[in-house]
Amino acid sequence: MQLHPVVEAVTRRIRERSAPARTAYLQLIDQMIHRDRGADRMGCANVAHAFAGMPSNDKLRVVAQKAPNIGIINAYNDMLSAHVPLGRYPDLIKDEARKHGATAQVAGGVPAMCDGVTQGTPGMELSLFSRDVIAMATAVSLSHDVFDAALMLGVCDKIVPGLMIGALHFGHLPMVFVPAGPMTSGLSNSAKAKVREQAAQGQVGRAELLDAESRAYHSPGTCTFYGTANSNQMLMEAMGLHVPGTAFINPGNDLRDTLTREAARTVLGIVKGKRHTPIGRLVDERSIVNAMAALLATGGSTNHLIHWVAVARAAGITIDWDDFAQLSAVVPLLARVYPNGTADVNQFQSAGGPGYVIRELLDAGLMHEDVMTVREGGIREFTREPAEGPVWMDIGASRDTDVVRPAADPFSATGGLKLLAGNIGRSVIKVSSVPQDRHLIEAPARVFEGQQHLIDAFNAGELERDIVCVVRWQGPQANGMPELHKLTPPLAVLQGRGFRVALVTDGRMSGASGKVPAAIHVSPEAAAGGPLAKVRDGDVIRIDADAGVMQAMVPRAEWDAREPDVMPQHLQGANGIGMGRELFASFRRNALAAEEGACSWL
Structure with missing residues (x-):
């Protein structure tokens, strides 16, 4: 192909x-x-140290028999x-x-x-x-x-x-x-998520929630x-x-x-x-492009x-996010696995799994076939499934088209991720799990300094309206960019009550990002002076996943004149003390932006 x-x-x-x-x-x-190989290149003392703990037969093999x-x-x-x-x-x-x-x-x-x-x-x-x-x-x-x-x-x-x-x-x-x-498979992911939402509303207690979590992770x-x-x-x-x-x-x-x-x-x-x-x-x-295509297709x-x-x-x-975005425009969504579907990974495997997806992408010309792999047969070997022996067999057609589909009949013509850009910066959104009628959200912002701040506001009944929750000071330089999964249940509850809800953050939500629109990894981050630090309570924020827009609907002159807020001192202190976090201070100081891999070693 x-x-x-x-x-x-x-x-x-x-x-x-x-x-x-x-x-x-x-x-x-x-x-x-x-x-030269190590045992031949090194000094005798080095070699002796390296293999002193080996059984004598192994020592003979590696040193004398090479x-x-x-x-x-x-x-x-x-x-x-x-x-x-x-x-x-x-x-x-x-x-x-x-x-x-x-x-x-x-x-x-x-x-x-x-x-x-x-x-x-x-x-x-x-x-x-x-x-x-x-x-x-x-x-x-x-x-x-x-x-x-x-x-x-x-x-x-x-x-x-x-x-x-x-x-x-x-x-x-x-x-x-x-x-x-x-x-x-234990308790289904959907059932687990439902109990979490019930707990967020006070409908079940800690005992019921712990029981559900323990049946899911067992x-x-x-x-x-x-x-x-x-x-x-x-x-x-x-x-x-x-x-x-x-x-x-x-x-x-x-x-x-x-x-x-x-x-x-x-x-x-x-x-x-x-x-x-x-x-x-x-x-x-x-x-690398093959990996990107597989990520988007699933x-x-x-x-x-x-x-x-x-x-x-x-x-x-x-590579950068533009590369992901351009691939996402042509790589179809071939799998629905929770959170962008109800199946779990065991059902994904039973339906055809990675081998099915790789074969479909190769046959559609959406992966490179002329690549080296750890096997002599190349990437085509990875379109087959193993059995005892081991032997590898053809996967055949999808065994469950509710879980995996052919490239000719995908769940969606485009991949599961989109790039958003605007005066707030650049971010990504996982659209594969977001209902189509939630791809466009425009609502007033409420700015939070961390996820607990948002949870407290939810528990106090302050968020019962259309809202874009802006959670900042969550990037690599601010506090190491933690995942903000504690926000998923309350935001899902608000959405379930009929409100138009979205999240904008310089933090992460990862692979468990759910059905609430979440513009994440906002870059540059607020702690680095990024425009996310300019957002104020009441600013109307537009998130348009289809058009790739993340915009504060503030007049240009007013926006340009605004000074970004500075990370509060109490948050800076909290990020340096306790639980070993002080040992990571140099990582935070040297971290590149999320779009540059948040690397601390360059």
Whole structure:
């Protein structure tokens, strides 16, 4: 299938604007690739230290027999349900490596925090920057420099982007990403959301709410809604960085262990084979565009308009929100998974899953087929689904057209994300879950200094009208850009009462953004002097998702004459003290804008 002209044009512009940085990056990779292997290059004391803890047979293999040595970067902890299964993976990988005459070592662990635990708490202000900490921890782990390849074990929101950024700074190594899969379906996401709205109105108490939440989040594995964690897995498949079809196999399924062993065989196949595909060459502008297309086609997490900008930068590639917007205009919405539908990720997998979506996009010319992947068969291998053996089979037609549809008959002719621009700045909105009659909202603003300020106003009955809630001082430089999910239930309640409601914020709502229109990631942020700091109570705000407009309907002369508010001192103080937030002060000071990936390391 011929590549769609818009996909081709966006890719070309990305390649052209990235050329200097990408060329320098690839030159560095080539220098690193052509060095002697670590055990031959290093001094004897260095080598002895590196392998002192290995069983003697493994030590013999890696030193004397020059066997390949796999570094394992593990985000395991037993606090995160999604990462609990990763605790047993290193033993599987080491065993499989030995069967193929190789060795493996756990090179290091990286931190992994759960936004679901920290929502609405001070710890959430560490969340976004934990991505960069994970990237740094990955680099520290690989800095021992005795590895011929690496396996990246991680699943959730900031963990996979952090692992990607760290991995790309060791772009000379072949790498495969290893997920753990979603938990089995519990209480449906729709039923859970309904109980949350009831709780926001005082119709049910804490006991009922906790029971509903515990039935929704009940076992090892990722949460079953299509948020950032599961969007991560979709993007890994679309970039060819997984064993094909690995993303959404449940942790308790026997196939899960089989595919984990296959990951070890896959990375060893790259090391030992003639087709050397280090991750820094595999991830190029085409694979980045493929990831963007897959995100748009599935209505995935808005967080990736930040994270994948940062990931691309780590490979010497520059993308921006205009690229996403232009792709979104031609990439159709092929999946409806909660919150932009009622199905969960297990139903998505049963209906055809990532492989179905990738096949439809390839056949429609909306993804690049001429890309390298971790498998010799290229990206077409990722259009098939695995079974025990492992063997891979054709997916065939959609098994549930309420969940996934062909590109010829999509849910929507355009993707799930839109770019908004106007005198308030630039932002993004996830339209795939917003009813069409809510794509245009025009109402007076009420300005809030944080999400608790809004919740207090809701509880006091002050928001019973058409309203655009402006929540500022929530960007990377202000307080680390926390997610504002605590706002979803009260805003949904107001909308359910018939009011025209929207949210405008320089904070995040992520992949769980719901049916209320939310113009998020406003850039430049208020704390950096962005025009969001000019908005006043009563200003009429127009949000038009179809036209791509976010505008304060204030006369130009008056708007230009306004001085932006300054972040209140009490908020600045709160952002520096307690729960480890003071350790992240330099991250906040150095953070780039959301549209530039909120990177703290550039």
